Amino acid sequence: MTTLSETVLSGGTPEEIERADVPREYLAAHLDAADTDMFRGMRDKDVRKSLRVGRVPTPELAPDEVLVAVMASSINYNTVWSAMFEPIPTFRFLKQFARQGGWAARHDQPYHVLGSDASGVIVRKGSGVRRWNIGDHVVVHPVQVDDQEPATHDDAMLGQEQRAWGFETNFGALAEYSVVRASQLLPKPAHLTWEEAASNPLCAGTAYRMLVGDHGARLKQGDVVLVWGAAGGLGGYAVQFARNGGAVPVGVVGSPEKAEAVRRLGCDIVIERSEIELDGDPSDDPAQVIAIGKKLGTIIRERTGRDPNIVFEHVGRATFGISLFVASRGGTVITCGSSTGYQHVYDNRYLWMRLKRVIGSHAANLQEQSECGQLIGSGRIVSTMSQVFPLSETGEAARLVQKNGHIGKVAVLCQAPSAGLGVTDQRLRDEIGAERLAPLVDVGGTQ
Template sequence: MEQIREAILSGDRSPETYAGLAVPESYRGATVHKDEVDMFGDLPTKEKDPRRSLHVDEVPVPELAPGEALVAVMASAINYNTVWTSIFEPVSTFGFLERYARTSEFAKRHDLPYHVVGSDLAGVVLRTGPGVTKWKPGTEVVAHCLSVELEDAEGHDDTMMDPQQRIWGFETNFGGLAELAIVKANQLMPKPAHLSWEEAASPGLVNSTAYRQLISKNGAHMKLGDRVLIWGASGGLGSYATQMALAGGATPICVVSSPEKAEICRAMGAELIIDRSAEGYRFWNEENTEQNPKEWQRLGKRIRELTGGHDVDIVFEHPGRETFGASVYVARKGGTIITCASTSGYLHEYDNRYLWMNLKKILSSHFANYREAWEANDLVDRGIVHPTLSKTYRLEDVGQAALDVHRNAHQGKVGVLTLAPEAGLGVTDPEKRARFETEINRFRDA
């Protein structure tokens, strides 16, 4: 593994060099263990600690299947799916691996007593399996997390509709929070040359998800002039939605939970901001059993104060249960509530009168297809959208990194160094970087 690291750090990217490197028998990866799925018992969700369940283990390098690539991972990042995996909610991911294993001989590799997690990476291709022609050893890459088989007709209009669609590193094994990772070759995309390894790794999942959810014809299809309410606008997902709204000529109304997060939104260029903690919104009673419509009304009034009397065209939803009733209420007549997650709970409740009588739409969105992920990555490469990396941990501290995200004690994205010995490495176009240095660092500066 040290030879691989040295080759990458040398800057040599010739295919011959990497083809000549020996692939080790094992590598270090962040794992959860199948025999620990009940370790948290009946603890409340917020008290479940990923530092107890996430391990850094030495695991065998699996066989490479046709159409796959083995990537030396320099850096990765934390997403909510890693948090869910680490606290075994809403279900253990070992069920995903068991079901996947029943689909083919090569899929059997994924059903193991451990799960190597992580759905982001930036690194260098080491090997490619039979049938791969687009990517060569030595190529610097990032990866999106859509894993598809495309053996069914349903997947050939929108690959997210493939019946065998899975999220790599969550519903499959051999994820990116590791020194090596296995991905399908059609998950690979060019690494932006002006970014460090950890910066390049951090947008993948959330940037692509925000792009489909907000911009794509498969999502809200945002247009010039739209007013967009963005929950968690300084977080891993919302920070990309905020940038896209601004770049696309829309007006984001950013909902945050602290003055510090409000300042980050201002640094991105947003002007209309609601600090829900400072303004004391309480959409549910203390028992979390009943909502308070007067709080929905108060939020709607606040939005109209900020927008000069207008309701929002789009609500960018991902908290779920805690905010969904309010989201349905505050969307304009004929507006769209687009939802991609439920980080505060999956059982949503809303008053259907405000939906049906006002002709509003609830749309669902999940990650992105390859075209959407590629376009989202191109926005980063062109400097239209920037990484929102705020902090970077070592692989040994992956549990703490996941805890930060679990407890919302972070801004933007939290990165994890895997093979990279320190932060800041991997920039190969410093002139391009110099044009965007302030934007790249604004979450770190916060």
């Protein structure tokens, strides 16, 4: 452990942190550019084989950046895609970014440090950073934008230079240290542990924009919201936002264990995939898609009295046609991903003749992330973390997500020596209740 790490972990003052030397190298979960063809022709692209945990050089900071000592991170599906080198190797993103020149050129390296969620402590800041100081406890908004681009000032997600941090940029979160733009920083909720806080940003912010924000489905009280993969990282937050906003969440899950997890998050109506005979990808058989849709629609009407106003879609090819079929007349399907495949097949009659809408959504802008963080900070939205792995076992954590063997979010301890650390407002934590703040931990287990 370096002197800087020791100083941070011992609760050193900002002055003591600043006096401690930044190490020339740090431990990080990363990909190697030489491995990009390693899975060619293979069916099982086991991410444990491509994700390396080793030392990489510490980059120099740009004026608008900070260096964060990462206490904890979490696994998102973009890390799985990266480690599978699909749909393209992410080294192409780094080269594209580097073509801007200047500070962007640093990102084109023969290694790619992954990770888009982080909680930690600022240990250095660039000369242009104004609102943040060394020693601040922060979480990281997982979107990097260009503040000199006009579209960014309308909605940051519309900017051409908007990038997913730790996926389309280097020096991400699954590491002892990470490079972060000041425009990505938000205060860490003081009542949460490092790993609870790190599990929230990407999935919670994405779900917030999809359901609550002005750019999404504009959820309102009384809406029926169908949530696919309700026990996953995104789905677990979608259930909470729907319930918190006075809507009726209907969760679809793959097992009784996952059904129990979703009920703990406040979803009273839970449908297992076996009830609608959904096994695998039915999208190549239009008749089967409609048959499954009819079964699902019947169950939802029996339990809620009507069709879903909003379908929260991120599964992709295997469910998209069903989603479009079951959405109510004039209803909305909002999609942010395609974990089962990007090429969606659906019957367009159910879109145009029943006046439905499809909305594409991607991550969140900083204002939406801040609003989401306020709900988390008040205890109204809670972490969906179920398991915690050490940084050395990042490959195992990512493999669990790759195989859909997880519930909620899978956290990774980076510099935090153990789980349960980082709480600076114990009174609020006690008031809300620790069991309420991480309701899925004993469902998913810990490592």
